[in-house]
Amino acid sequence: xxxxxxxxxxxxxxxxxxxxxxxxxxxxxxxxxxxxxxxxxxxxxxxxxxxxxxxxxxxxxxxxxxxxxxxxxxxxxxxxxxxxxxxxxxxxxxxxxxxxxxxxxxxxxxxxxxxxxxxxxxxxxxxxxxxxxxxxxxxxxxxxxxxxxxxxxxxxxxxxxxxxxx
Amino acid sequence: xxxxxxxxxxxxxxxxxxxxxxxxxxxxxxxxxxxxxxxxxxxxxxxxxxxxxxxxxxxxxxxxxxxxxxxxxxxxxxxxxxxxxxxxxxxxxxxxxxxxxxxxxxxxxxxxxxxxxxxxxxxxxxxxxxxxxxxxxxxxxxxxxxxxxxxxxxxxxxxxxxxxxxxxxxxxxxxxxxxxxxxxxxxxxxxxxxxxxxxxxxxxxxxxxxxxxxxxxxxxxxxxxxxxxxxxxxxxxxxxxxxxxxxxxxxxxxxxxxxxxxxxxxxxxxxxxxxxxxxxxxxxxxxxxxxxxxx
Numbered sequence: 006x007x008x009x010x011x012x013x014x015x016x017x018x019x020x021x022x023x024x025x026x027x028x029x030x031x032x033x034x035x036x037x038x039x040x041x042x043x044x045x046x047x048x049x050x051x052x053x054x055x056x057x058x059x060x061x062x063x064x065x066x067x068x069x070x071x072x073x074x075x076x077x078x079x080x081x082x083x084x085x086x087x088x089x090x091x092x093x094x095x096x097x098x099x100x101x102x103x104x105x106x107x108x109x110x111x112x113x114x115x116x117x118x119x120x121x122x123x124x125x126x127x128x129x130x131x132x133x134x135x136x137x138x139x140x141x142x143x144x145x146x147x148x149x150x151x152x153x154x155x156x157x158x159x160x161x162x163x164x165x166x167x168x169x170x171x
Numbered sequence: 172x173x174x175x176x177x178x179x180x181x182x183x184x185x186x187x188x189x190x191x192x193x194x195x196x197x198x199x200x201x202x203x204x205x206x207x208x209x210x211x212x213x214x215x216x217x218x219x220x221x222x223x224x225x226x227x228x229x230x231x232x233x234x235x236x237x238x239x240x241x242x243x244x245x246x247x248x249x250x251x252x253x254x255x256x257x258x259x260x261x262x263x264x265x266x267x268x269x270x271x272x273x274x275x276x277x278x279x280x281x282x283x284x285x286x287x288x289x290x291x292x293x294x295x296x297x298x299x300x301x302x303x304x305x306x307x308x309x310x311x312x313x314x315x316x317x318x319x320x321x322x323x324x325x326x327x328x329x330x331x332x333x334x335x336x337x338x339x340x341x342x343x344x345x346x347x348x349x350x351x352x353x354x355x356x357x358x359x360x361x362x363x364x365x366x367x368x369x370x371x372x373x374x375x376x377x378x379x380x381x382x383x384x385x386x387x388x389x390x391x392x393x394x395x396x397x398x399x400x401x402x403x404x405x406x407x408x409x410x411x412x413x414x415x416x417x418x419x420x421x422x423x424x425x426x427x428x429x430x431x432x433x434x435x436x437x438x439x440x441x442x443x444x445x446x447x448x449x450x451x452x453x454x455x456x457x458x459x460x461x462x463x464x465x466x
Contacts, residue, residue: 012359012375015210019372019379022206036203047213087198106194113194132195163191 008055009062017062018047024134024144029070031129032122034083046070064146085114109167116166120159127152128159202428205399206379207372214373262290265306268414270391275302278313282391285411307337309388312350324371325356335387343371346387354378389430396430405443406461413439420461422449
């Protein structure tokens, strides 16, 4: 049956807002831009709500967000400012180690910014949003095989950039 | 490698790979708006466009007036009936600055947060498990017939379970920890199961998966957890927990993520004010003054 009502729209919004915003953030590295794009995405869904099928709304969301991102005029160089969690108790006894981890995290973020966009999105959806390969495949309209491939490509790239002495 | 996750512990993974996978999973995207705030913003935008929002016609307004009049008359009747039939109305009140645990006649337990009250009929409670709540409470419902809670903002029907209800001002949020709950408000109904939260968003009752559902009941242990909450809401909770008042303050929109304990007012104020660049001062009459640090 076509069309979603307002309650369904709100549910779709509450369910998909965060994953979708993260998805755009992984593309842009700019939270403000990500929030704007996701707002516009849902506005489009709202305008077309009478013709939208609730079963396919998820992949539509990702497609619209992707298009809005591509249509933006300025594409600035991507850089990330993720927040990192340090387990205070463990690290406080080893300040050197904490410093080393901070340095590692900084290099990790820089390398993520250089990584190809496709690989980066898949990698971060898996690591940060805790999505399974099949969930990622479903969201992005890919095969699970393709997700696996991007994942190992991402890991190989990062490994190459971040070889550390332990 | 399985479909689910990369196996970090797999023996053939190198140390570097393990480190990358582990550190990457600890990254968090920077704070942004919560989904609820973003939805409210979108609704404002939609309303501003105007073309899609149904408008009340004059005729409708007349109808609204008559309906309201009849409703008002009914309300008076109902109140009289309630005063008569609830002559044994029992009210349990947690005053500002205090929490309370109460066992209902059927064995169900209620934890009331500060500045909250429940009331029920001592005469008919065992026949029809029904109570009204104003404020915030955590419930552990004993097995038995359907249990109903009415709040000014919506109703909840429970089938044996534990859950948190926040019904203050315009907010109505129900988080389910165990069991299954039927929530209704404004003529809409949703069923929520463990790990889900239902809330009133504007005119509609929505439900969504909430990873932090357990945090909603943290207040029972005296810990108050906020994720990207407008600072005004956080100060309101401080007022209720410590039974104090803030002097009227003028500060920019700020959002607080973190928690405070109800054991120590000074510590709670510091936890909120320092990260948000605010100053506080406790006046001689106990009133608290909030100012913004100059840029």
